[in-house]
Amino acid sequence: MSSAAVVTSGPLEAALDDYLAHLRVERGLSANTTAAYRRDLGRYVRHLEAAGRTSLGAVRSGDVAAFLTAVREGADGGAPLSPSSAARALAAVRGWHRFAHAEGQTADDPAADVRAPTQLRRLPHALSVDAVGRLLEAAGQGEGPVPLRDRALLELLYSTGGRISEVVGLDVDAVGWLGAAAGDAGAEAVRLRGKGDKERVVPVGSYARAALDAYLVRARAPLAAAGAGTPALFLNTRGRRLSRQSAWAVLQGAAQRAGLRDHVSPHTLRHSFATHLLQGGADVRVVQELLGHASVTTTQIYTMVTPDTLREVYAAAHPRAL
Template structure:
């Protein structure tokens, strides 16, 4: 049975309009009693806010009224609990539904909520390792003899060198790596600029979109060692695969195995914070921007469709600047 009990402490016009909408949710849309009860709580608070400002029906509600209510929800200035951005967005969605219903039913001539936006949730800054921590991590990778350590070092060096997603890097085939074997010495002989430009990988990102990313000298050295000395012994255990990184059975290395490689290296390096493949991606972007790289270039290297996604890393570097300023400037702290 739908909840048809009257909404208390409201004027007859607002209470009636709300009761009609709740009945619509329960009967026509078939929402559960618990869901209707949640709407009753959210919209009851909204209706009481409207009544406290002198509104007696939905037809007189304006966009400013809805915007003020969003502030009330965030601040709890009506005596109710302050809501988080996500809870405020949920409550505003209920308000929009009610106003759309009122417009469709002829109870209101406009929808004052259509252009009101919920507050954005605070974006959590991505965690990045320091340059020293990355060096410790990579130095700890691939310790020991044999094909597997050489593979592990090449894998982590390439993750950090390219900023690639773990799925992109383990998805590489040998043919996706250009300008390494047999070309490095010749490039070096042609000059330092040529040596720096030698080597790239073709990564396939979301939507199978390809991008070519340069490979730094440390990663080139590690990849060359892996390709010359380690890949063939690993491939001998399998049936032949074009994959660049192989497991001990000669098949393509999985994302889960690559995670394990990273975790083992982080443990050996003594890194106490959580380290994931995405941590290396965040570190790649943060270190490039801190070194003066243009955000549009970093966007292309990361394979982001929009520069707004990449700009989160500029927030990281600005925060680092604030920390350095606070620690170093003689008048930064009172």
């Protein structure tokens, strides 16, 4: 038997496989998220092996700090990372070492005191209410089932604040009634499945509900006729589930027709959803639940994009503001 027929992995690779299995099975991370961890931690393994470290127990804090410097500068042969990407890689490294220490695989945690590079905090871009209205109107221009689908898709993205992957991943039976008995009027809602396979129920406004009704009654059946049958809510012209890339193209086309000069992405509608809710007086913790954020600190960045509202509240509430 030739040596090429046997493929073995070292202790670091074996430990990494164990950690990735933990993320996938016990923490329920998606395949895409697990793959991102593998990319970052695979680069870390190569860095450690080049430094002569053969096991996690041999790693010291200086090795972790050196890895951070190497990926920022591209000194390890990989592409240089931005501060945000380097911070993401460091977070993956910290998680691995924390897990290994908790499982008794190492005597200490060498990554605990290594700090991420300072990042400029970029504010999320949000469209004005008027711009969102023009975008949604532009999505429904034209005849046939596709404009009805496109309008329903973008209305639902803005109405729920859902991620593009969550919305194109919806099945027809994920749309239902919230807090209403059979035959009673109620609020339309969707069940979105987010990061970590966590499910949340999000109400749907009347505009999105009307667009969904029009799509389901007049457009979905003609699109479905081209395929072999699928429970997907949003279909392409071949009768299959609409992809994230196709949904992105729908949004770009609508933004162009609406004359929006700023860059518009699916996350722009998510940012706009959160910003407009907060401007309307919604509690940040309610917005956190609607967005599916694990921590309220992630949601609080949206409060930074509503200075006019903050000034108005301050002027109205502080006894010596005026």
